[in-house]
Structure formats: C-alpha cells, structure tokens
Amino acid sequence: MKIKIISSHKILYQENIISIIAPGYHGYFQILxxxxxxxxxxxxxxxxxxxxxxxxxxxxxxxxLQVKKNLIVIIL
Incomplete structure (x- = not known):
C-alpha cells in the first residue's frame, strides 16, 4: 500500500506501508x-x-483520509 500525507503546501510523507491506524471521528480505525x-x-x-x-x-x-486502490491520501 502507498500513503501520501499532504498539507496545503507540500507532501509531508510518502512511503509504502503495511498498515495504518488513524483517529477517526468516532474512534480509531485500521486500514490494511x-x-x-x-x-x-x-x-x-x-x-x-x-x-x-x-x-x-x-x-x-x-x-x-481517503483510501482507493491501495492508495491512502491524508490531507491535513
């Protein structure tokens, strides 16, 4: 899986990962x-x-956070 973490000015982090745990609106969730x-x-x-x-x-x-076709994009 690939992840991109983006701010309004630049890409903060970009890497291949196995999993992510994120703080959702109703609690933490994991993506594999x-x-x-x-x-x-x-x-x-x-x-x-x-x-x-x-x-x-x-x-x-x-x-x-958006997940689509093993690409995770996070906009901060």
Missing amino acids: KNHTPFISILKNGCLKLESKNVKKKIKIEGGL
Whole structure:
C-alpha cells in the first residue's frame, strides 16, 4: 500500500506501508491492504504507520483520509 500525507503546501510523507491506524471521528480505525474504498474525517490524535522495518507515529490535528486502490491520501 502507498500513503501520501499532504498539507496545503507540500507532501509531508510518502512511503509504502503495511498498515495504518488513524483517529477517526468516532474512534480509531485500521486500514490494511485491499481495503474497500473509504473516506473519513480525522480528529486530533496520532497516525500509527507500519512498514516492513519501521513503526512511525505522527501527531495530527484533524484532516481527511481517503483510501482507493491501495492508495491512502491524508490531507491535513
């Protein structure tokens, strides 16, 4: 799966990942490979990204998340 985290000015993070846990409006949720197309509002919290060798946490203050064809786009 690929992920792009975008602010209004630039791409903040772009990488291949195995999974993501994100702070949705009604609670945290996880996305894995071949997830159905999905759009969610994100609230304040922490994105937890996992790739083959690395686990990364990114604090956010809300945004939007879209999943489509193993591409996750997050707009902050």
